[in-house]
Amino acid sequence: MLLQIGFLYLATVIVFCALMVILSKNPVHSALFMLPLFFHVAGIFIMLNAEFVAAVQVLVYAGAILVMFLFVVMLLNVGKEEGGKRFQSNWPITAMLGIMLTGFLLSVLVSSQFTGTNGTYTIEEVAKLGNAQAVGKVLYTEFLFPFEIASVILLVAMVGAIVLAKKKLD
């Protein structure tokens, strides 16, 4: 019962923050509404026994990506939208499309059984090892090659960001 109340609180704040992100006039307000959203998504991860992923979520999303967004927004000096137009001219069609897609997805979910082959990392076994160690056991054995590729992706991102954003010295 307490878990359900906790989930309903987290879900309400997440959906409210998501709505305010897409509806705000000021882009700085939108970026700041993402911050409670990231923290509450980390709360949902903790409810799902994924503490390592929750910590990485707070560190990476709230601590790096959002800070980068705010840097860029402050650098470009984005004020309130001059001209006042928030939405593109097709917004009624897109809003209706979004509502229809949400309704369709939720109606499929209500009447479906989720089955799949159970893995071996039950909650008790993960609790014995610790969540970070359990993630590490799978990450460095089964997913070693994608791990190395992820490091190459980050290197490319670093080089690309510097090349794209630096001033031309001439």
Next chain:
Amino acid sequence: MVPLSWYIGLSAVVFCLGMVGVLTRRNIIIIFLSIELMLNAVNISLVAFSHFLNSMRGQVFVFFIMAVAAAEAAIGLAIIISLNRNKETLNTAEINLLKW
């Protein structure tokens, strides 16, 4: 005990909100924020399945999605900075040089 369909329902709602944000707004920074919203929704769904199927693979995949999201946010913001240097606007309706 929270059933699995609640988590997937939350993920679906947040994903659709992010999608509407990408398709509807004019400001390019908010379009990027909506893309991050969609990625977060998928993360919730993956971790929920990882919990309910007693597997670690969902969480490892979330790890990779976060790494790729960080890389993509960095490059996307660098593109926005260089775009702003050339065109001095953040309104996607005004970036129409290729329009015939």
